[in-house]
Amino acid sequence: AQSVTQLDSQVPVFEEAPVELRCNYSSSVSVYLFWYVQYPNQGLQLLLKYLSGSTLVKGINGFEAEFNKSQTSFHLRKPSVHISDTAEYFCAVTLNTGNQFYFGTGTSLTVIP
Amino acid sequence: DSGVTQTPKHLITATGQRVTLRCSPRSGDLSVYWYQQSLDQGLQFLIQYYNGEERAKGNILERFSAQQFPDLHSELNLSSLELGDSALYFCASSVGANTLYEQYFGPGTRLTVT
Numbered sequence: 001a002q003s004v005t006q007l008d009s010q011v012p013v014f015e016e017a018p019v020e021l022r023c024n025y026s027s028s029v030s031v032y033l034f035w036y037v038q039y040p041n042q043g044l045q046l047l048l049k050y051l052s053g054s055t056l057v058k059g060i061n062g063f064e065a066e067f068n069k070s071q072t073s074f075h076l077r078k079p080s081v082h083i084s085d086t087a088e089y090f091c092a093v094t095l096n097t098g099n100q101f102y103f104g105t106g107t108s109l110t111v112i113p
Numbered sequence: 114d115s116g117v118t119q120t121p122k123h124l125i126t127a128t129g130q131r132v133t134l135r136c137s138p139r140s141g142d143l144s145v146y147w148y149q150q151s152l153d154q155g156l157q158f159l160i161q162y163y164n165g166e167e168r169a170k171g172n173i174l175e176r177f178s179a180q181q182f183p184d185l186h187s188e189l190n191l192s193s194l195e196l197g198d199s200a201l202y203f204c205a206s207s208v209g210a211n212t213l214y215e216q217y218f219g220p221g222t223r224l225t226v227t
């Protein structure tokens with residue numbers, strides 16, 4: 001069975017501080033990993049994805065994530081957050097068969113001025 | 114704006130009723146996905162259609178059904194509604210059948226069952 005665990009449900013951080021949102025997955029087969037962001041009252045938007053190749057993936061809005069196979073993690077990082085980064089962040093995994101998505105429970109990031 | 118449209122934006126109905134949610138994918142996208150987002154269950158994949166055919170099924174209840182029409186728009190039908198069906202229902206579209214393709218999400222339909 002596949003599952004995605006986002007370890008922190010809420011992360012408050014001061015403006016211009018760095019942030020890391022944690023994501024761990026479990027799967028018996030190869031997976032592909034994604035981070036989506038949901039701004040208030042909007043749908044989800046893709047931040048970045050890991051399919052293969054370099055384990056450090058850069059996405060939009062200055063976010064990056066590192067795939068760590070041995071630790072089955074795909075943590076999201078940003079070196080300096082802005083007020084506009086306040087949103088809900090979802091980690092997601094899909095199997096190498098590519099026919100179903102599993103989302104984590106989300107991490108609510110609040111950037112404090 | 115993702116290019117995916119969903120109607121209606123809000124829907125309030127009573128238990129036992131039936132509703133239809135509509136989704137129009139981005140131009141050129143052949144896949145449509147339906148998701149349910151609720152406070153207790155989080156974001157759950159319901160079902161995927163690709164070019165009119167059902168391609169993958171997730172945690173979709175038997176009371177729920179969906180279809181994709183020749184013009185590629187999709188409808189999600191929810192029947193015998195229960196209070197627990199209150200949620201935000203998202204539609205997403207992508208160009209290919211495989212989930213490796215980026216999914217573009219609509220703004221959602223908020224369903225309230227009273």
